[in-house]
Structures are given as structure tokens and as C-alpha cells.
Amino acid sequence: MIEYFSAFETGMTMTITSIVALTILYLTSSAEILKVISVTLIVGLLFDMVNTWIQNAGILRYSLK
Amino acid sequence: MKKIILSGRMILLIFFLIMSLVAISPKPFAEGFVIYNVEKNSSAEFAGISVGEKLISINENLILNSEDLNNLDINYGEIITIKTSENNYKILYYEDFGFELREQKTSNIQKGLDLVGGVRVVLKPTVDLSEEQIIDTLDLLEKRLNVFGVSDLTIRNSQDLEGTNYIIIEIAGANKEDVLNLVSKKGVFEAKIGNEVVFTGGKDIKSVCRSVECAGIPAQNGCYPTENGYQCRNFFRVDITPEAAELHGSITEKLTVTNGYLDKKLDLFLDNELISSLFISENLKGSRSTSFTIQGSGEGVTEQDAITNSLNNMKEMQTLLISGSLPYEVEVERVDLISAELGESFFSSAILSIILAIFGVAGAVFVRYRSWKVSVPIMITGISEVIIILGFASLIRWNLDLAAIAGIVAAVGTGVDDQIVITDEVMKGIKLDTTWRQRMAKAFAIIFAAYFTMIVSMLPLWFLGAGVLRGFALTTIVGVTIGVFITRPAFAKMIETLK
Numbered sequence: 013m014i015e016y017f018s019a020f021e022t023g024m025t026m027t028i029t030s031i032v033a034l035t036i037l038y039l040t041s042s043a044e045i046l047k048v049i050s051v052t053l054i055v056g057l058l059f060d061m062v063n064t065w066i067q068n069a070g071i072l073r074y075s076l077k
Numbered sequence: 078m079k080k081i082i083l084s085g086r087m088i089l090l091i092f093f094l095i096m097s098l099v100a101i102s103p104k105p106f107a108e109g110f111v112i113y114n115v116e117k118n119s120s121a122e123f124a125g126i127s128v129g130e131k132l133i134s135i136n137e138n139l140i141l142n143s144e145d146l147n148n149l150d151i152n153y154g155e156i157i158t159i160k161t162s163e164n165n166y167k168i169l170y171y172e173d174f175g176f177e178l179r180e181q182k183t184s185n186i187q188k189g190l191d192l193v194g195g196v197r198v199v200l201k202p203t204v205d206l207s208e209e210q211i212i213d214t215l216d217l218l219e220k221r222l223n224v225f226g227v228s229d230l231t232i233r234n235s236q237d238l239e240g241t242n243y244i245i246i247e248i249a250g251a252n253k254e255d256v257l258n259l260v261s262k263k264g265v266f267e268a269k270i271g272n273e274v275v276f277t278g279g280k281d282i283k284s285v286c287r288s289v290e291c292a293g294i295p296a297q298n299g300c301y302p303t304e305n306g307y308q309c310r311n312f313f314r315v316d317i318t319p320e321a322a323e324l325h326g327s328i329t330e331k332l333t334v335t336n337g338y339l340d341k342k343l344d345l346f347l348d349n350e351l352i353s354s355l356f357i358s359e360n361l362k363g364s365r366s367t368s369f370t371i372q373g374s375g376e377g378v379t380e381q382d383a384i385t386n387s388l389n390n391m392k393e394m395q396t397l398l399i400s401g402s403l404p405y406e407v408e409v410e411r412v413d414l415i416s417a418e419l420g421e422s423f424f425s426s427a428i429l430s431i432i433l434a435i436f437g438v439a440g441a442v443f444v445r446y447r448s449w450k451v452s453v454p455i456m457i458t459g460i461s462e463v464i465i466i467l468g469f470a471s472l473i474r475w476n477l478d479l480a481a482i483a484g485i486v487a488a489v490g491t492g493v494d495d496q497i498v499i500t501d502e503v504m505k506g507i508k509l510d511t512t513w514r515q516r517m518a519k520a521f522a523i524i525f526a527a528y529f530t531m532i533v534s535m536l537p538l539w540f541l542g543a544g545v546l547r548g549f550a551l552t553t554i555v556g557v558t559i560g561v562f563i564t565r566p567a568f569a570k571m572i573e574t575l576k
Contacts, residue, residue: 022501026494029441033490036437041430043423045479049486 090567097468103184110178119175124166131162185471189478190415200244201410221400261409264397267346276321279401286314307383311391312372322367330363435459454571458564480548488556
């Protein structure tokens with residue numbers, strides 16, 4: 013269970029730092045194109061979090077049983 | 078601290094950082110223009126202006142930016158004074174200065190087309206060519222563009238996934254549309270009398286005059302008004318080889334004279350199209366003369382336009398004559414005129430944003446681990462990665478465009494992710510009481526798996542779409558490689574020692 017939780021922690025840290033970095037990129041960049049790139053990635057990452065929770069975690073849990 | 082800096086991995090990182098800074102060689106306070114590419118036989122060359130001199134003023138007007146250049150009021154044929162870092166020169170202004178100017182570089186980083194503007198031409202050979210034949214064609218195109226005076230260009234071949242060959246030419250700088258004609262023409266030049274070829278472009282031409290004395294617009298009656306505006310004639314002298322002159326002699330000997338001219342004309346063909354037909358005066362009958370004057374013209378709404386067009390046509394013709402014809406025919410597959418709408422400042426502001434984002438990451442990491450001993454190394458590693466990627470790019474003269482900037486973001490992004498994996502493995506290791514070596518081995522196993530997946534997924538991009546996404550693929554691959562082999566081991570060392 014510890015393994016399980018630490019993988020979750022690592023994954024969440026990665027995603028959250030990425031979101032923070034992209035938000036800064038979005039706020040500070042002067043070019044429209046960089047804003048578009050960062051918004052797209054932020055939305056993607058948010059959905060990725062939900063997806064991992066519903067899908068991958070479920071599958072992993074199933075296979076571990 | 079001493080232990081960290083003196084470790085092999087840190088020394089490697091510091092070494093690469095220093096090398097990168099040398100390669101980039103930043104000069105943040107540079108302004109103005111430097112001279113490059115002085116045209117052969119131009120008034121500027123005769124005056125002794127040489128490449129690399131810094132331009133200070135023209136006609137006593139200080140030149141610091143392109144606005145200063147635009148504000149200059151110089152007329153065709155005027156004598157102007159040019160002051161450079163080396164000397165004062167007086168030159169004749171003749172359509173242009175006879176040299177090109179380049180903005181003083183603030184670093185060795187080459188910015189891509191979408192930042193500085195320019196044109197990208199994709200050419201496709203009409204028949205399938207072998208690698209060698211493609212290279213021959215590339216060489217000739219490059220020669221042609223160099224003769225024309227285009228210097229900021231990259232030219233390469235590329236294959237798409239079906240194996241079709243393309244030739245991609247990228248030329249930086251605005252208003253380079255006139256090169257289109259130059260790269261798409263096969264450029265077979267033939268001078269014929271009747272049906273007999275006297276000389277052809279390239280091999281039969283010894284030299285083509287491009288200086289004011291024997292090329293340009295005739296001083297008398299050079300330009301005249303027409304129904305639609307103005308027309309200007311141009312002329313230039315070519316010297317042909319003795320063999321071609323011999324041929325000219327033997328052909329003209331057989332011709333008869335009417336009204337002071339020979340009964341057949343010298344017809345000039347470019348790609349089987351008649352471009353002009355010259356009368357041959359009777360005293361040239363049987364002549365083995367090696368000099369010819371070739372004439373052309375150009376039109377325009379105003380006289381100045383007509384002069385410019387006429388001189389451009391002349392320059393194009395001269396270029397085709399000097400370089401000869403392409404060994405294989407090509408057709409223009411696509412032309413992208415890329416405006417510099419992003420602007421050159423885009424690059425520095427993008428890099429600044431990336432660095433700010435790294436600070437943000439350090440902040441987020443601090444919140445997670447509650448320790449500067451993790452966030453500071455993450456910051457150092459991220460910024461080092463950016464610097465080393467830029468250093469590598471300036472070393473191999475890679476054009477950094479928007480795709481490349483995206484590549485830097487991707488590389489630094491995966492870098493941060495890997496660092497978090499390393500940190501977590503280290504933290505977990507402390508709880509589980511394993512050795513450093515075991516923890517690191519585990520972390521790097523994850524990192525290498527991710528690394529090879531990344532490389533494999535980037536490779537198709539290298540070939541896709543005739544390599545337009547190459548910039549992204551290359552920077553990502555280089556960035557991630559630098560990360561895995563240089564910065565991340567150093568990061569692991571910092572974490573290991575600080576903990």
C-alpha cells in the first residue's frame with residue numbers, strides 16, 4: 013500500500029509542478045502562440061489527472077489482485 | 078558544498094555550462110549594423126570596404142537601427158560617405174550600397190525564420206533522383222543563390238515517409254520573393270544563330286561582367302516612357318570561351334550581309350523561351366571575338382520601379398549564366414512566405430518565460446518537500462539545461478524557431494519530472510533504508526525507460542512533413558539527452574549530498 017501511495021504522490025507532484033510552470037508561462041509570455049500552447053497543455057494535464065484516477069489506477073488495481 | 082562541486086558529475090556539468098556560454102557568447106549591449114557580403118566589382122569593393130566592419134554613419138547620419146536606414150534620402154548615382162569602425166569611404170550609390178548589412182548580433186544564437194521572417198521554398202524533382210543527383214542539384218542551387226547574393230540561407234534535402242525527395246531552401250530576411258524565379262528555373266541558356274547553338278550558360282561562359290563599367294542601364298536613352306509607365310533597358314558583357322568564339326566565327330562566316338547586318342540574328346533562349354534576338358553587325362562576320370553584350374529590359378509604373386526591375390532582371394540573368402543550368406528539373410511544391418510577426422524579441426521573452434516557469438516549479442517543489450535542498454537543485458538543473466541546449470544550438474548553427482522553443486519547453490519539462498522521480502526514490506529509500514546506489518539505480522531505470530520512449534517517439538517527426546517539425550524533434554532529443562547524461566546525474570549528486 014505504501015508503494016501504491018508513493019507512486020500516486022510522485023505522479024501528482026509531476027502533474028502539479030507542470031501545471032504551475034505552464035500557468036506561469038501563460039501569465040508571463042507576451043506571445044499569443046505561447047499562451048495557446050500553455051492553455052492546451054494545462055487542460056490536457058487536468059484531464060490526465062482525472063483519467064489516471066479513473067482508468068489507469070483501476071486497471072493497475074485489478075491486475076494487482 | 079565543496080563535496081558537491083568537486084564531484085565528477087558536477088565538474089562535467091560546470092564544464093558543459095562554460096562551453097555553452099562560450100558558444101553563445103552573449104553581447105547584450107550590441108547595437109547597430111555590421112557589414113557583410115560585399116558584392117564583387119561593386120563600388121563598395123573598389124572603395125575598400127570589407128566584411129566585418131561596423132557601420133557608424135552614412136552621409137553623417139548615425140545608423141543605429143533600420144529606421145535610421147529608412148530615413149536616409151539617397152538618389153541613384155549619388156556619391157555617399159560611409160563611415161565605419163575602420164575608415165571613411167566614398168562610394169557611388171548605384172541601386173544599392175554594394176554590400177549588405179546585418180544587425181549586430183547580441184549572441185551567436187541563430188533565430189529561425191518565424192522569428193526573423195523570410196521565405197521557405199520546398200522543391201520537388203520532377204523525376205526520381207538518387208542521393209548523389211540530389212546533392213549535385215543542391216550544390217548548384219546553393220551556388221546560384223550565392224552568386225545572386227543571398228547569404229543567409231540553409232538548403233537541404235529531405236525525404237518524406239513514402240521516400241519522395243524534396244529540397245528545402247530557407248532564406249532569412251524580408252523581400253526575398255525574387256529568389257523564387259531563381260530556384261525554380263532549370264536555367265538552360267542557349268545562344269543560337271539559326272538552329273545552331275553558339276554558346277550555352279555555365280560551361281561556355283568565361284566571365285560575366287557585373288561592375289558599373291560594363292553592366293547596368295545605358296546612360297543615354299536607358300529609360301523611356303511607355304503606355305503603362307516606364308521601361309528601362311539593361312546590358313551586360315559576357316566573355317565566352319575561345320572554343321565558343323571559334324564556333325561563332327565559323328557560323329557567321331557562312332551568313333550573308335544585308336543592310337549592314339547579317340541575315341540571321343543571334344537568338345537567346347532561356348529554358349527554350351526566346352528572351353531576346355540581337356542583330357549581328359556586318360563587321361562581326363567570321364569574328365572570333367570572345368566578348369558579347371547581352372541586353373534585356375524591365376518595366377515599372379514609375380521610372381524608379383522600372384530601373385529596379387530592369388536591374389533585378391539583369392542580375393537574375395547574370396546569375397543563371399554564371400551558375401549554368403540545373404542538372405535536373407525541379408518544380409516548386411510549396412512556398413511559405415514567413416513574416417516576422419512574432420518578432421525577434423519573441424525569442425528572448427520566451428526564454429525569460431521559461432526561466433520564470435522554472436522558478437515556479439521550484440516553488441511548487443518547495444511546497445511539496447518543504448525543503449530548499451530540493452528546490453534549489455531543481456532550479457539550477459533546469460536553468461543549466463536551457464543554457465546547454467542554447468549553447469549546443471549555437472555551436473551547430475541550428476536555427477531556433479518556434480518549434481525549437483517548444484522543444485526546449487518539452488525537454489526542460491521532462492527534466493523536472495525526472496528530478497521529481499529521483500527525489501521521490503531518494504526519500505522513499507530513506508524510509509525503506511536501502512543504499513544510495515540501489516535508490517539511484519531504481520530512479521535511473523525509470524528515467525532511461527522514459528528517455529528511450531521519448532527518442533523513439535521523436536524520430537518519426539524528424540522525417541514527417543518533409544522535416545518541418547525537425548526543429549522540435551531535434552531540440553527535444555538534444556535537450557532530453559543532455560538532461561539524462563549531464564544535468565540529471567549532477568542533480569542526483571546534489572540531492573544525495575545535501576540530504
